[in-house]
Amino acid sequence: xxxxxxxxxxxxxxxxxxxxxxxxxxxxxxxxxxxxxxxxxxxxxxxxxxxxxxxxxxxxxxxxxxxxxxxxxxxxxxxxxxxxxxxxxxxxxxxxxxxxxxxxxxxxxxxxxxxxxxxxxxxxxxxxxxxxxxxxxxxxxxxxxxxxxxxxxxxxxxxxxxxxxxxxxxxxxxxxxxxxxxxxxxxxxxxxxxxxxxxxxxxxxxxxxxxxxxxxxxxxxxxxxxxxxxxxxxxxxxxxxxxxxxxxxxxxxxxxxxxxxxxxxxxxxxxxxxxxxxxxxxxxxxxxxxxxxxxxxxxxxxxxxxxxxxxxxxxxxxxxxxxxxxxxxxxxxxxxxxxxxxxxxxxxxxxxxxxxxxxxxxxxxxxxxxxxxxxxxxxxxxxxxxxxxxxxxxxxxxxxxxxxxxxxxxxxxxxxxxxxxxxxxxxxxxxxxxxxxxxxxxxxxxxxxxxxxxxxxxxxxxxxxxxxxxxxxxxxxxxxxxxxxxxxxxxxxxxxxxxxxxxxxxxxxxxxxxxxxxxxxx
Numbered sequence: 001x002x003x004x005x006x007x008x009x010x011x012x013x014x015x016x017x018x019x020x021x022x023x024x025x026x027x028x029x030x031x032x033x034x035x036x037x038x039x040x041x042x043x044x045x046x047x048x049x050x051x052x053x054x055x056x057x058x059x060x061x062x063x064x065x066x067x068x069x070x071x072x073x074x075x076x077x078x079x080x081x082x083x084x085x086x087x088x089x090x091x092x093x094x095x096x097x098x099x100x101x102x103x104x105x106x107x108x109x110x111x112x113x114x115x116x117x118x119x120x121x122x123x124x125x126x127x128x129x130x131x132x133x134x135x136x137x138x139x140x141x142x143x144x145x146x147x148x149x150x151x152x153x154x155x156x157x158x159x160x161x162x163x164x165x166x167x168x169x170x171x172x173x174x175x176x177x178x179x180x181x182x183x184x185x186x187x188x189x190x191x192x193x194x195x196x197x198x199x200x201x202x203x204x205x206x207x208x209x210x211x212x213x214x215x216x217x218x219x220x221x222x223x224x225x226x227x228x229x230x231x232x233x234x235x236x237x238x239x240x241x242x243x244x245x246x247x248x249x250x251x252x253x254x255x256x257x258x259x260x261x262x263x264x265x266x267x268x269x270x271x272x273x274x275x276x277x278x279x280x281x282x283x284x285x286x287x288x289x290x291x292x293x294x295x296x297x298x299x300x301x302x303x304x305x306x307x308x309x310x311x312x313x314x315x316x317x318x319x320x321x322x323x324x325x326x327x328x329x330x331x332x333x334x335x336x337x338x339x340x341x342x343x344x345x346x347x348x349x350x351x352x353x354x355x356x357x358x359x360x361x362x363x364x365x366x367x368x369x370x371x372x373x374x375x376x377x378x379x380x381x382x383x384x385x386x387x388x389x390x391x392x393x394x395x396x397x398x399x400x401x402x403x404x405x406x407x408x409x410x411x412x413x414x415x416x417x418x419x420x421x422x423x424x425x426x427x428x429x430x431x432x433x434x435x436x437x438x439x440x441x442x443x444x445x446x447x448x449x450x451x452x453x454x455x456x457x458x459x460x461x462x463x464x465x466x467x468x469x470x471x472x473x474x475x476x477x478x479x480x481x482x483x484x485x486x487x488x489x490x491x492x493x494x495x496x497x498x499x500x501x502x503x504x505x506x507x508x509x510x511x512x513x514x515x516x517x518x519x520x521x522x
Contacts (some may be wrong), residue, residue, distance in 0.1 A: 018141045018201070026141060029196050031157040033097050034134040036188055037127040038158050040104070040181075041069065042165025042299075044120075047178040054178070055113045067231040068117045069124035074223045074417040076128025078216050078269070081406040085209035089133045089140075089406075090202040094193060096129025101189025108182035128413070131158075135409045139398055140204070145340060148395050152336020155390035160329040166303055167318030174315065210267040218261055219269065222254030226418065230425040234432070270411070274402055278508050282501045283397035286348075287412050290355075290498025292419015295386065297427040297491035298359070302379065304431070309368055309480060316372070323376035324383030331387025336395070344392030345505045351388035352499035358382045359492035366488065368481045423494070430490050434483030439476065 018026060044065065051062045083092045103122035110116035135154060142150040172180045229247040236244050262268045275281045302324075306317040338347050358381040366375055394412065401408030 023141055026200055027138065027153060029192060029200055030093070030134045030137050030141075031154065032188065033093065033130050033192050033196075034154065035157040035161050036185055036192075037096075037100060037130045038161040039165050039168065040100075040123065040127075040185060041066075042162045043169035043172070043181050044069075047169060047173050047181050051116075051178065054111070055116065057113045061113055063231060063235075064113070064117045065120050067227065068121040069127075070231075070417060070421065071224050071227050072121040072124030073128045074227060074414060075220050076125040077132065077410050077414045077417070078219055078223075079211065080129055080132045081410050082209055082211040083129070084133060084136070084204065084406050085207045088202050088206060089137050089204040090196075090200045092129050093133035093137065093200070094196050096126045096133065097189050097192050097196070099123070099126030100130060101186055101193070104182045104185035104189065108179040108186075131413055132406060132409045135394070135398075136204075136405050137200070139405055147399070148336040148339030148341075148344065148391060149333070150336065151339070151394045151398070152333045152391040155332035155336070155387070155394065156329045159332055159386060159390045160325055162299055162325070164318075164322055164325055166314070166321045170314035170318045212261065212265050212267050212269045215258055215261040215265060215269040218254045218257035220254070222251050222258060223418070225251035225254060227421050230421040233425060234428050271402070271404055271407060274400075274404065274407070277400045277402075279396055279505070280400040280408070282505060282508070283393055283400070284411055284415055286393055286498055286501050287397070288415040288419040288498075289501070290352075290389070290495055292416055292421075293423045293426065294359075294491050294495035294498055295389075296420040296423035297494070298363075298382065300424050300427045301431075301487060301491065305366060305484065306372075306375070309484060310372070310375075312372070320372065320376055320379075324379040324386075327380055327383030328387040328390075331384050332391050335388045336391035339392045339395050344396045345509060347388055347392040348396075348502045348505065351385050351392075352502040354381055354388065355385035355495055356492070356499055358385060359488070359495050363488040363492065364485045367484060368477075423491075426494075427487065427491065430487045431483070434486040434490075435476075435480050436483075437486075438482040439479035441479075441482075 051057070051065065055062065080092065100123055103119040103126060106119040107116050107123065110119060138150050138154045139147060169181055172184060225247045229244055229251060233244055238244055239248070262270070262272075275284075302321060303317050306312045306320045307314065312320070335347050335351070358379075362378040362381065366378060370378075397408045397412055398405050
């Protein structure tokens with residue numbers, strides 16, 4: 001066990017670490033699968049607007065392509081630990097790759113909305129299997145003193161994928177059509193299945209592990225209802241819609257049923273004593289609030305800023321996202337190595353400070369008039385902060401999971417899905433709210449005589465209704481531009497709240513050391 005670890009509850013995983021070429025071959029096999037799964041989420045985001053025509057639907061319809069994926073992945077996370085205990089990480093990982101590859105092929109062959117939604121759901125379930133098993137295997141491949149580096153390498157693949165997704169998606173769509181976004185996964189998946197079945201070690205111990213299917217059922221009801229509510233709330237007018245009210249009731253019913261089931265069950269779905277460890281609990285909270293509620297907002301908003309506010313093409317938008325994504329990859333490795341050498345805590349504190357600085361001082365200055373190169377430079381520290389964040393927070397949770405590594409990963413990924421859904425819904429709602437607020441402000445401050453004079457000239461030059469429409473569009477554009485500042489700041493506020501938990505870590509560490517000294521003296 002690493003003497004620099006700050007947890008007294010971690011139990012060493014009884015799997016012999018790999019060495020030399022065997023280690024790196026297996027690392028590549030696992031990282032490529034995780035990269036493929038995460039990459040597909042952001043690559044598909046780029047093509048969603050282009051699916052309306054081929055699938056004969058509207059924008060609200062094609063949103064199910066994303067929603068179905070998230071729902072199936074969230075549900076898959078609830079059973080993946082049980083699957084690993086029964087059949088081993090290797091075969092569940094390869095099963096996830098097989099499902100993902102099969103579903104990718106049929107997504108590309110789909111000609112109706114509900115066909116692609118069905119196969120996207122299968123993809124999402126496969127992604128859940130891939131993500132938990134790949135992270136658990138990477139963790140087991142390395143000796144304890146190098147597990148920070150292991151998480152840095154994993155973050156290099158997984159955190160870097162969303163950043164390069166828009167660029168890859170833009171190129172594939174422009175040159176080969178939207179179906180190529182799905183077809184490109186097929187040869188990669190087949191190669192992973194071929195080499196992985198022969199080379200990946202099957203050394204995870206099997207256990208007799210009872211799954212609480214009642215708790216899984218109630219939590220599934222809660223999860224699905226909540227995800228649909230968050231993704232469709234804006235479309236249906238939130239609680240003005242009966243459907244949204246019913247979904248809220250269903251999610252509440254599922255949550256209450258889950259709590260009762262877990263309280264009465266002899267085999268609860270989660271091992272709750274883990275939450276007595278402050279490092280584990282804070283790690284989960286940081287993942288939920290900082291990553292889900294804040295970072296996901298920026299991942300959602302930055303492409304909108306480039307493409308919809310600045311009016312840049314998809315390819316250039318991809319370059320803009322890549323501008324900060326490169327730094328995620330570089331600093332993930334650095335953060336992992338530093339976590340091994342010193343401790344995850346100072347790395348996380350640095351990430352938190354840099355994140356607050358970037359989101360408070362730099363992002364609110366981004367608007368339509370900001371040159372593209374300047375926007376790329378100003379978002380680069382955001383990439384550095386994210387790179388410094390992923391490896392140490394993941395290492396902290398996994399090392400404090402009491403030997404239940406799969407459960408630590410499962411909980412992290414589950415709260416990532418739920419928190420990210422909240423973050424995306426908040427960002428969508430804020431975009432509309434602050435745009436309308438700025439629109440009203442512009443209307444209030446207008447000089448009535450000058451406005452009427454301008455309207456008269458526009459109507460005379462372009463024609464009555466067309467002139468009014470042009471004036472409205474210009475006013476709407478300025479409202480969008482001014483409102484974006486508040487949208488950035490709102491996302492920062494959630495990031496600040498999540499960072500407070502990070503800043504509590506040094507205090508907790510000192511307090512625990514003080515308690516140990518007192519116990520030794522007594």
